[in-house]
Amino acid sequence: MYNPQDEAxxxxxxxxxxxxxxxxxxxxxGFGGAGEVLSTSGLTGIELYEPGSxxxxxxxxxxVAEIEQILAAEGQRMAFEPMDMRGVLGTSxxxxxxxxxxxxxxxxxxxxxxxxxxxLLGVRFIDGSGQVIKxxxxxxxxxxxxxxVKLMAGAHGTLGVLSELSLKVxxxxxxxxxxxxxxxxxxxxxxxxxxxxGSPYDVSGAAYDPHTGLVHVRLEGFARSVAYRxxxxxxxxxxxxxxxxxxxxxxxxxxxxxxxGFHGREGDVWRISVRPSDAPLLAPxxxxxxxxxxxxxxxxxxxxxxxxxxxxxxxxxxxxxxxTLVRGSAETKAQLGRFQPQVAPLEAIAKGLRQRFDxxxxxxxxxxx
Numbered sequence: 001m002y003n004p005q006d007e008a009x010x011x012x013x014x015x016x017x018x019x020x021x022x023x024x025x026x027x028x029x030g031f032g033g034a035g036e037v038l039s040t041s042g043l044t045g046i047e048l049y050e051p052g053s054x055x056x057x058x059x060x061x062x063x064v065a066e067i068e069q070i071l072a073a074e075g076q077r078m079a080f081e082p083m084d085m086r087g088v089l090g091t092s093x094x095x096x097x098x099x100x101x102x103x104x105x106x107x108x109x110x111x112x113x114x115x116x117x118x119x120l121l122g123v124r125f126i127d128g129s130g131q132v133i134k135x136x137x138x139x140x141x142x143x144x145x146x147x148x149v150k151l152m153a154g155a156h157g158t159l160g161v162l163s164e165l166s167l168k169v170x171x172x173x174x175x176x177x178x179x180x181x182x183x184x185x186x187x188x189x190x191x192x193x194x195x196x197x198g199s200p201y202d203v204s205g206a207a208y209d210p211h212t213g214l215v216h217v218r219l220e221g222f223a224r225s226v227a228y229r230x231x232x233x234x235x236x237x238x239x240x241x242x243x244x245x246x247x248x249x250x251x252x253x254x255x256x257x258x259x260x261g262f263h264g265r266e267g268d269v270w271r272i273s274v275r276p277s278d279a280p281l282l283a284p285x286x287x288x289x290x291x292x293x294x295x296x297x298x299x300x301x302x303x304x305x306x307x308x309x310x311x312x313x314x315x316x317x318x319x320x321x322x323x324t325l326v327r328g329s330a331e332t333k334a335q336l337g338r339f340q341p342q343v344a345p346l347e348a349i350a351k352g353l354r355q356r357f358d359x360x361x362x363x364x365x366x367x368x369x
Contacts, residue, residue, distance in 0.1 A: 015130025
């Protein structure tokens with residue numbers, strides 16, 4: 001295992017390498033490739049935090065909990081709600097900010113505020129030849145040159161090893177309220193969530209739990225505004241079922257973000273992205289033991305029997321989308337692949353990028369093709 005303590009040492013390790021690496025931050029996300037572990041956990045520390053300008057710069061191995069703590073002290077947050085994968089994957093360790101952006105981890109608020117990559121201002125990373133590359137800056141208006149910042153977010157370490165990140169943060173809302181609706185089935189749930197998201201009430205979360213039969217819709221902002229929107233939205237959603245409200249509900253949305261209903265349960269875990277209107281058609285075809293719906297029905301979490309091919313079941317249902325195998329055996333991952341296969345033109349572009357940034361094939365080989 002390699003555990004460099006600064007960027008220069010990390011670059012030296014990669015430059016001198018002759019065999020592939022499994023890139024790892026805190027070891028909580030389980031997306032590393034084959035090879036010797038190359039950890040970024042030694043690259044820790046918050047380099048800059050300016051609450052007034054809503055900007056934070058941290059080394060890639062900095063624990064997410066440390067960043068959340070310093071932000072909370074100033075009444076601020078990472079608005080994209082990065083998921084804690086440990087419960088679903090059964091992993092331990094400490095989640096790092098580099099892992100968050102390497103996987104573009106984005107929670108329920110993505111439907112309103114965007115994905116993790118939308119808050120990434122700048123990066124420093126080491127490519128497969130050991131070269132240190134810097135792109136972006138510390139303000140949103142800095143768009144000079146190629147946008148490698150967005151390219152690195154979600155690349156799962158296959159194009160470079162992140163060493164430092166600059167991100168935009170936001171203030172905490174003054175009030176948070178959840179409007180919940182008891183619905184008859186998934187079809188009604190999707191209609192209710194679509195109505196909420198199509199309303200003028202600035203919804204920041206829309207999820208459905210089939211186990212409880214409840215649709216949850218979140219409102220955030222200034223207290224008077226939230227109170228007004230809550231009353232109006234509750235009236236509009238009353239036609240779908242019995243309505244209840246809950247102030248705060250932080251634990252509820254953490255559970256939705258982290259798919260708490262799957263924790264400690266056997267089986268493969270899939271993350272499926274589809275059109276919300278296709279969710280009622282697809283759900284029974286998945287033959288899943290448990291399901292959870294987020295993003296208004298556009299994000300489906302499915303717990304299935306080991307080895308089940310959910311992409312084949314999607315094709316059988318005639319539903320287009322993307323299915324990622326989040327948890328499964330090594331055999332299943334080898335057979336089905338972790339990510340949805342790309343169409344030929346996109347795969348050619350992706351292959352060209354990997355060849356450009358990692359010509360020796362050192363960085364998480366096999367993870368994304």
